[in-house]
Amino acid sequence: xxxxxxxxxxxxxxxxxxxxxxxxxxxxxxxxxxxxxxxxxxxxxxxxxxxxxxxxxxxxxxxxxxxxxxxxxxxxxxxxxxxxxxxxxxxxxxxxxxxxxxxxxxxxxxxxxxxxxxxxxxxxxxxxxxxxxxxxxxxxxxxxxxxxxxxxxxxxxxxxxxxxxxxxxxxxxxxxxxxxxxxxxxxxxxxxxxxxxxxxxxxxxxxxxxxxxxxxxxxxxxxxxxxxxxxxxxxxxxxxxxxxxxxx
Amino acid sequence: xxxxxxxxxxxxxxxxxxxxxxxxxxxxxxxxxxxxxxxxxxxxxxxxxxxxxxxxxxxxxxxxxxxxxxxxxxxxxxxxxxxxxxxxxxxxxxxxxxxxxxxxxxxxxxxxxxxxxxxxxxxxxxxxxxxxxxxxxxxxxxxxxxxxxxxxxxxxxxxxxxxxxxxxxxxxxxxxxxxxxxxxxxxxxxxxxxxxxxxxxxxxxxxxxxxxxxxxxxxxxxxxxxxxxxxxxxxxxxxxxxxxxxxxxxxxxxxxxxxxxxxxxxxxxxxxxxxxxxxxxxxxxxxxxxxxxxxxxxxxxxxxxxxxxxxxxxxxxxxxxxxxxxxxxxxxxxxxxxxxxxxxxxxxxxxxxxxxxxxxxxxxxxxxxxxxxxxxxxxxxxxxxxxxxxxxxxxxxxxxxxxxxxxxxxxxxxxxxx
Numbered sequence: 001x002x003x004x005x006x007x008x009x010x011x012x013x014x015x016x017x018x019x020x021x022x023x024x025x026x027x028x029x030x031x032x033x034x035x036x037x038x039x040x041x042x043x044x045x046x047x048x049x050x051x052x053x054x055x056x057x058x059x060x061x062x063x064x065x066x067x068x069x070x071x072x073x074x075x076x077x078x079x080x081x082x083x084x085x086x087x088x089x090x091x092x093x094x095x096x097x098x099x100x101x102x103x104x105x106x107x108x109x110x111x112x113x114x115x116x117x118x119x120x121x122x123x124x125x126x127x128x129x130x131x132x133x134x135x136x137x138x139x140x141x142x143x144x145x146x147x148x149x150x151x152x153x154x155x156x157x158x159x160x161x162x163x164x165x166x167x168x169x170x171x172x173x174x175x176x177x178x179x180x181x182x183x184x185x186x187x188x189x190x191x192x193x194x195x196x197x198x199x200x201x202x203x204x205x206x207x208x209x210x211x212x213x214x215x216x217x218x219x220x221x222x223x224x225x226x227x228x229x230x231x232x233x234x235x236x237x238x239x240x241x242x243x244x245x246x247x248x
Numbered sequence: 249x250x251x252x253x254x255x256x257x258x259x260x261x262x263x264x265x266x267x268x269x270x271x272x273x274x275x276x277x278x279x280x281x282x283x284x285x286x287x288x289x290x291x292x293x294x295x296x297x298x299x300x301x302x303x304x305x306x307x308x309x310x311x312x313x314x315x316x317x318x319x320x321x322x323x324x325x326x327x328x329x330x331x332x333x334x335x336x337x338x339x340x341x342x343x344x345x346x347x348x349x350x351x352x353x354x355x356x357x358x359x360x361x362x363x364x365x366x367x368x369x370x371x372x373x374x375x376x377x378x379x380x381x382x383x384x385x386x387x388x389x390x391x392x393x394x395x396x397x398x399x400x401x402x403x404x405x406x407x408x409x410x411x412x413x414x415x416x417x418x419x420x421x422x423x424x425x426x427x428x429x430x431x432x433x434x435x436x437x438x439x440x441x442x443x444x445x446x447x448x449x450x451x452x453x454x455x456x457x458x459x460x461x462x463x464x465x466x467x468x469x470x471x472x473x474x475x476x477x478x479x480x481x482x483x484x485x486x487x488x489x490x491x492x493x494x495x496x497x498x499x500x501x502x503x504x505x506x507x508x509x510x511x512x513x514x515x516x517x518x519x520x521x522x523x524x525x526x527x528x529x530x531x532x533x534x535x536x537x538x539x540x541x542x543x544x545x546x547x548x549x550x551x552x553x554x555x556x557x558x559x560x561x562x563x564x565x566x567x568x569x570x571x572x573x574x575x576x577x578x579x580x581x582x583x584x585x586x587x588x589x590x591x592x593x594x595x596x597x598x599x600x601x602x603x604x605x606x607x608x609x610x611x612x613x614x615x616x617x618x619x620x621x622x623x624x625x626x627x628x629x630x631x632x633x634x635x636x637x638x639x640x641x642x643x644x645x646x647x648x649x650x651x652x653x654x655x656x657x658x659x660x661x662x663x664x665x666x
Contacts, residue, residue: 148359
């Protein structure tokens, strides 16, 4: 289960990460501008190509995370209802398999066995890999809600669905969000692999650097991926702070 | 909720709506709960009638089925046999959500919704009942005042910003919010420190004197049962009734060894919990007004054998104890600057046990009785307590004799539900 931070952060800690990431980007820019770029490097390292790659990467991570949320949260809700007790284990095992199988293997399988490549195929692979943290956090989040609060709610005549919507889910928000944040970061990282099945993203730059043996290109792709992952983690952290119900 | 399932029993149909009319509000008929794979039923064929406007306590050792019994009334636990009749209506098969909105529910852990403000917590049931926003707002303020919490201070706080006692008060306010005729309370004061518990119990009794709800109250603490109950059902394993009677009768004439064991030692001291200060003859001590001059105070003191006079302010609230030596030592100083402050005030609904407890530690071994707005009513001193004990003991002896005679002629079941 991804941990939940209890304390709200100070202004200084809010500022640290964006400043740090900006400095890294400036440093990278200065480093690359001072290199003599050959034509292969120049084809990868230009603003249009990099911005395109970043945009593709964000799309991959965002779309896959949306699907993860749409799949994992309802599934987590269903798996905490009493009527699913008998097959809860099977579903959790499936989710575990999704995370245990290497994404690169899954992508290769999709491409080779099903001739399924491009953006949609990448989304399938990313979703399969990132469902588990959100599912697990949803189950844990709903499970940690105090039984007495639920009993009080039921005892006052709130319907089962009302208790879920107005009590269980709001009280699980911090833990579920922590899972979503983990999924987002996982997706930003694994989305680099999507380039292998022609789905674009920053992986494209890294792979181009690897296949042409251009260190500068590799470093640029890798650093930008790391910066993007940290930035998204940072933004997700702010979202957690904002969306956490008051009074918790 | 007036549908075809209404069954009027003769005793409920014939009596009007007046509170404490002797009307039966809740009737449990042959109620049973058998969990699968358990050898014995948790609740075994229980029949119990709960009169309107009374606090009925279900008390018994752990695992006797008292909580299960209570939770079957609002069907948090579904009975496996028998019927529940609420206000003349068979609710055994009614929609549980609709049923629960008409029954206040307080549990030991309170279960306030931590992500909602106090106002939102209290508004839960009124919203479910579809009240309009204005009425709900007014109700929140009214209830917060009822439980002695200033609405403007507490409306927008969150539960974690309250103390345990305040949370319990909000829990009670929330249970009262839909103005239910019936309240179920499962060890509501169980998780609170003894001092706060005592205060909350007294507050609750005062509240109940106003609202006159029909209350089913579960506890394992016989002292709490004696203090809070109009009637007590002492339950044995399987929720079988060992005795269902008033606290006085249970203490003076336990139906069997189980009840006697459960009450335990110190039954006579416990009986002090049954008499309230308002039921006994208060002693009158000399009183003077805050503005009176010292000469008048001396006159009053001389005319009395008590040696101390109680100084009351313009609202008749006790301010000071003064004696003749205090007056001499004090010179011209006003009456509220000499003598001793009045400690140990009790309200008329306090028990003799409370009063005794207060007075043995207080100045001059007296407890001052004041009403809810703090006005002086009289004094409880050791004489008034011993007199009360003497009366009780005489009564108890008389009742015990009757009880022994009854044991000879009838079996113990005759005492159950008397």
